[in-house]
Amino acid sequence: MRERLGDWDRAVFRRVAVTDWPRAEGVLPRLSRTADHSKLWTGTAAVIALSGVGGPRARRGALRGLVAVAVTSALVNTVGKGAFGRSRPVLDEVPVLRRLKRLPTSTSFPSGHAASAAAFATGVALESRGWGAVVAPVAASVAFSRVYTGVHYPSDVLVGAALGTAAAFGVRAVLDARRRVPPAQPLVEAPALPDGRGLSVVANPGSGSAAFVEEVTEALPAARVTRWDPDAGTLPELLEREARRAWEEGGALGVFGGDGTVNAAARAAHRYRVPLAVLPGGTLNHLAQDLGIGSCADLASAVGYGHAIAVDLARFAPPRGAVGAGGAAPEPGFFVNTFSLGAYGDLVEVRDRWRQRIGPWAAGLVAAVHVLRHSRPFEARVNGRTRSLWLLFVGNCSYHTLGGGPGGARRFNLADGMLDVHLVKAGRWARTRLVASALAGVLHRSPVHAAARGRRLHLSGIPEGTLCSYDGETAPSPTALLIDKPAPPLTVYRPLPAWLSGRPLT
Structure with a gap:
């Protein structure tokens, strides 16, 4: 069996070598070099993320594709090549114009380029069929170029592609399992549709x-x-x-x-x-x-x-008896995720100003740099105590994260009745210390960060012109606010647990 596979490998390799592929000499060797060290896939992921085409699923696919490439590269280079030790093909029958200027020195089986190409293309396609259709021909061309340039046998490429595809599916399974919300909440009545x-x-x-x-x-x-x-x-x-x-x-x-x-x-x-x-x-x-x-x-x-x-649906409104424009009581605002005062409102405003010009993610980076350079602290009374703050953050329900702060955190009970309050206190080098703590993963230990949970929050003495941000929207904040939760909560559909998916509930 092994001899028969070797004969097939050499026969297909020879057929590719002696066949004339019109105009391929100027494309495939260059494409193969571009894929060295996954440069091609890193650049493609950046294009997908910054273009905004395909929305968050396309960006998630690009990120997962890169994760799959990293997993595949580690598997191929540390296990695959060392375990088999197959020699590279002899180049006698490969035209000189096709050959790479720098020939690989590692063993031949399996193909790392083909594995990375398949891993990235599969990772993207699993999240975005549109981008998958764009990336797949490029990935297939990279895989074929390894045989075309004479650096791999066909079986090297096929096995590498299979490993890359399997790695992409494995990455999706692991990340989707992490994204699943534990069944911490009881079901409520909702119509079946x-x-x-x-x-x-x-x-x-x-x-x-x-x-x-x-x-x-x-x-x-x-x-x-x-x-x-x-x-x-x-x-x-x-x-x-x-x-x-x-x-x-x-x-x-x-x-x-x-x-x-x-x-x-x-x-x-x-x-x-x-x-x-x-x-x-x-x-x-x-x-x-x-x-x-x-x-x-x-x-x-x-x-x-x-x-x-x-x-839960959280509410922020001026205290009872407050009078708005025209003498009427001002309308309350609501938030599903977060509310904030201070630097974050500035960040959202700058981000929205640049979003249409350079895309949402680049705009977010520009806004973060702007806030770090130009934002100023403000004073307000929080539950009756005067504080000097860079930022006040209020989460709807309890957030849980290894870092101890709201960024990148998750909520596992969306109706716990709590407000998750975080304060970033002003002071010398406060912003620098805060960023350093966040990068080190010890935000909860930073002396400029304080957190607490409660059911109501009273704010007063808020300076005129201070921006508040709620669920990505911004507006001028009243000088006094009560943040709480009205009853009853929302009824929201949630995916079935994996073991119940596709089965009728009885």
């Missing part, structure tokens, strides 16, 4: 909804999808109409968009007491992440079987 029948979905076109419509139609074919048209009215008005329709029909409100869009949908769903289905979309969608929703398919079974949990 098979195939999405009775689900009114509002899609924000600024969140890549063109690609989303195809996905939601496949996962929830009976759902009614409406794209928001800014010329026809505001997004909150559209969400109000669809929430009312869902209430009249005994259905549910669905939303596709980022944190700000989900915030508006949550307010409409709370007002009409209808369940909310949060679909993954937008630049950021923290509620979908905390619910464990990575795709429309994750949510389809939950909507079909009525699998839902309670989710």
